[in-house]
Amino acid sequence: MRVRAMALGALAGAVLLAGCEDGSDPAKDAADVAEIEAMHDMPPADMLKPERISYTDIEKNNLFGAGCGFAPEDSTAILFLAQEKHGFVKLDKRIVTLSPDVGSTELPMKAYGKYDGKEFAAELTIDQAADGEQSGIETTQYPGKLVLHDTKGRTVFERTGTVGCGA
Incomplete structure (x- = not known):
């Protein structure tokens, strides 16, 4: 925390020194200082730890x-389910439901690339250039990534892995 404060202080000092040059814009300088102060005042993001969604969770919910x-x-542990009408993640032993962003990228099986909730948003991407690998009669797997963002847009979980799509 002390190192972070020192770094922010040095950055703020650099911005102020830059303002001493001829032709500086006081409004821009003030905006830069305000941005640095806002970053300094924002507490660190609480990282999320999604849990495995088990078959029991799927049945129960x-x-x-x-x-x-x-x-x-x-891993074969499913951490996020993306469906046409909802997205699901398990946190602190409870299933959290998210709403799809129907304007986002459409994934196979009527899933979407983005889902929004009250406390965070999810972004699921698949490698469009990669051919999906058939892993069952109705299931195809793709390389992909899951990113969760808090309400301030900060990344609170990010992993690469496999996105399996099917019925």
Whole structure:
């Protein structure tokens, strides 16, 4: 924290010194200082730790249906389910429901690339250049990434892995 404060102080000093040059714009300088102060006043983001969505969770919460599921690299644990009408993530042993951003990229099986919730948003991407690998009769797997953002847009979870889409 002390190093961060020193770095912000040095950056603020550099901005102020830059204002000493001829032709400086006082309004821009003030905006730069305000931005640095706002960053300094913002507490660090609380990182999220999504938990495995088990088959029991799927049964108990009726999460059945076509869509895509994200599993991080070197794991088969599904951490996020993306469906046409909802996205699901498990945090602190409870399933959190997110709403799809229907204006975002459409993924296979009527899933979407972005989902929004009260406390965070999810962004699920697949490598469009990669050919999906058939992994079952109705399932295709793609390389992909899951990113969760807090309400201030800060990344609070980010992993690459596999996105399996099917019915």
